[in-house]
Amino acid sequence: MGNLNSQMNIFNKFLLVVSLRVENPTEGRVKKWAISFHELLNDITGRHEFEQFLRTEYSQENIRFYNAVEKLKSCPTSEVSKCVMDTYIEFLADGTLHEINIDSVTRDAIKKELEVPTRGIYDVALDHITMLMKKDSYPRFLRSEQYKQLLANSIQRSTKKK
Numbered sequence: 001m002g003n004l005n006s007q008m009n010i011f012n013k014f015l016l017v018v019s020l021r022v023e024n025p026t027e028g029r030v031k032k033w034a035i036s037f038h039e040l041l042n043d044i045t046g047r048h049e050f051e052q053f054l055r056t057e058y059s060q061e062n063i064r065f066y067n068a069v070e071k072l073k074s075c076p077t078s079e080v081s082k083c084v085m086d087t088y089i090e091f092l093a094d095g096t097l098h099e100i101n102i103d104s105v106t107r108d109a110i111k112k113e114l115e116v117p118t119r120g121i122y123d124v125a126l127d128h129i130t131m132l133m134k135k136d137s138y139p140r141f142l143r144s145e146q147y148k149q150l151l152a153n154s155i156q157r158s159t160k161k162k
Contacts, residue, residue, distance in 0.1 A: 027154040034142050037134040041066070049150060053141045054133075061098040062129050062137070065091045069126045073119050084117035092125075102128055 025045050033040040033049075040046040047063070054060040068090065072083040091100045092107060102125045113121045141147055 024153060024155050025150070027151065027156050030147075030151050030154045033147075037130075037138045040138065040141075049146065050138075050141055053144055053146050054137060056146075057137065057140070059137060061091060061100055062133050064098060065100050065122075065129055066126065066133070069122045072122070080119060081117050084114065084121055087122065088114060100125065100129055101132070 029043065029045070033043060033046045040050055047067075051060060051063045054063050065087070068083075068087045072080070072087060075083045088110070090096060090098050092102075092110060106124050106128065110121060110125065
């Protein structure tokens with residue numbers, strides 16, 4: 001029964017995410033993404049668009065790692081070990097296809113912490129990856145044709161008074 005509840009929670013979160021993401025965001029929403037990287041990542045549509053951009057730059061693993069760590073922070077306590085291992089296997093294990101670029105000291109520290117996994121095991125790596133995206137990918141996203149198209153196609157709210 002516990003596994004079924006866990007699957008239902010995941011499904012409900014999926015439905016919530018799908019329902020919050022919109023095909024044509026408002027102009028104000030799209031412009032807000034340019035105010036700060038934090039605004040972009042905290043908007044489900046913005047994060048999705050940024051992930052699509054990173055896919056074209058062959059650096060999608062960074063936002064996927066970010067998403068996995070965010071998921072880890074909110075997963076049930078009984079699933080922390082599994083989430084930690086799944087994240088390690090996908091992004092840090094030798095030979096993985098989605099390896100993130102972190103220094104060997106951080107990587108070694110994470111390996112040691114795998115013996116007693118916690119929700120904060122990837123915090124240092126996440127800070128590094130977030131900074132890489134903020135300083136490198138985010139400015140390119142804002143200059144990209146994709147962002148310009150999003151802005152051009154965004155819905156403008158009516159300012160008429162009734």
